[in-house]
Amino acid sequence: MKAVVDKDLCIGCELCTSICPEVFSMDDDGLAVAIDEELDENLIESAKEAEESCPTEAITVE
Numbered sequence: 001m002k003a004v005v006d007k008d009l010c011i012g013c014e015l016c017t018s019i020c021p022e023v024f025s026m027d028d029d030g031l032a033v034a035i036d037e038e039l040d041e042n043l044i045e046s047a048k049e050a051e052e053s054c055p056t057e058a059i060t061v062e
């Protein structure tokens, strides 16, 4: 599984980075970015929680 942030939807609320900082970080443009690699098994649950919590549904974990 991988996490992807759609920067066209992200409004930079930083919720994902506080829920799952291992996967999400803020880029120089003030929008979130996800690590570009397969998620470790132990990170999938919190990455999915970030996906569900994002107010603009900018995150996809699949």
Ligand code: F3S
Residues within 6 Å of the ligand: 005, 009, 010, 011, 012, 013, 014, 015, 016, 017, 031, 032, 053, 054, 055, 056, 057, 058, 059
């Ligand atoms: Fe952006 Fe959603 Fe994270 S708006 S900063 S991807 S919680």
